Amino acid sequence: MRHLRVALIGWGAISRRVVALLSERMRRDIVIVAVAVRDIEAPRDGLPEGALLITRPEELGNIDCDIVIEAAGRCSIESWGTVALTEGCDFVISSTSAFRDDALRDRLTALAEERDCQIIVPPGAIGGIDALAAAAVLPLDSVEHLIVKPPAAWRGTPAEASIDLDAIDKVTTFFSGSARQAADLFPQNANVAAISAMAGVGFERTRVTMVADPYATRNGHRIVASGAFGKLDVTIENEPLATNPKSSELTALSLIRLLENRVSPLVR
Structure with a gap:
């Protein structure tokens, strides 16, 4: 069985829904290994079992991770994306409005090419x-x-x-x-x-x-x-x-589809 090790950036509504859906679907082949938060001391419900709480992008370097999913707002894109791509992790962005900044998009794209990984833009809340x-x-x-x-x-x-x-x-x-x-x-x-x-x-x-x-x-x-x-x-x-x-329910569902396709022998 293929396994996918995932780091989530942010513990807001989208991340919580993604974790809940993975649990409901009993996806043991998709493991949340880390969750990035602003305040590590704040009380939180529903965190995935065994996930490491981190607060700084540099901590990604200490985590065995395949893919990093941003769901924390566009202010997090550059710092977390830079480290994730540098570490060779694919980087999924939910706050796609950050890429209205052409220079930021070009910097991260060049880094992804250099490190042989990908920036992934899921369809989010829209179809077609x-x-x-x-x-x-x-x-x-x-x-x-x-x-x-x-x-x-x-x-x-x-x-x-x-x-x-x-x-x-x-x-x-x-x-x-x-x-x-x-x-x-x-x-x-x-x-x-x-x-x-x-x-x-x-x-x-x-x-x-x-x-x-x-x-x-x-x-x-x-x-x-x-x-x-x-x-x-x-x-x-x-x-x-x-x-x-x-936010729409479909935003979280599109992330579930993305993750499940990464471990499935049939991509749809």
């Missing part, structure tokens, strides 16, 4: 990314990404400066711009926009619209692309994570 990336082999004319969420999912973001999230009674658009602008302004909510941008026509040409819908109960995405391949139109409505309405 495999088709969009395949379509981009030929010229793409346009990619548009619509994000629709309940008002509660936009709390703590710049949306609060544009609209009264407590008072809106109709579908309200509060942002329209490039994927780079979306990633700059909405780091938690626009990771998906970064994913579609990197799969398709890039951060400048990908157009993003953000909407608060008081009648929505799920986090919705619609990606529309056209080009030499034809036309793509993908719509998905995700259940939000119970512990974090800004």
Whole structure:
């Protein structure tokens, strides 16, 4: 049996859900060997048995690890990614909005090439990314990404400066711009926009619209692309994570799929 040794960066809603799902699915071939946290003394529930708590990227050098998964916010990408790749570990990023910084993306990509490992961008909360990336082999004319969420999912973001999230009674658009602008302004909510941008026509040409819908109960995405391949139109409505309405259940599920494919003889 193949075994995969995993380090998690961050112990927030996504990491906790991933660990819970691995336990439910009895995946003994996928072992969480370390969890990176800010405060090692803080009480935590649900930590994987035997996992080492670490606080500094340099500690990855003391851990036998195959793959490092970031789920701690884009401020953690450069420091943890640099060490993970230097140690020869593949590096999975959840906070993909960090890659709106072209220089950071280029530095980490060069390091991954030098150390013969990979930076992996999972599809996260959206569908059709495999088709969009395949379509981009030929010229793409346009990619548009619509994000629709309940008002509660936009709390703590710049949306609060544009609209009264407590008072809106109709579908309200509060942002329209490039994927780079979306990633700059909405780091938690626009990771998906970064994913579609990197799969398709890039951060400048990908157009993003953000909407608060008081009648929505799920986090919705619609990606529309056209080009030499034809036309793509993908719509998905995700259940939000119970512990974090800004994130979708599918974000954690996509990480489970990624990990299980790494140990499976059949990749799907």
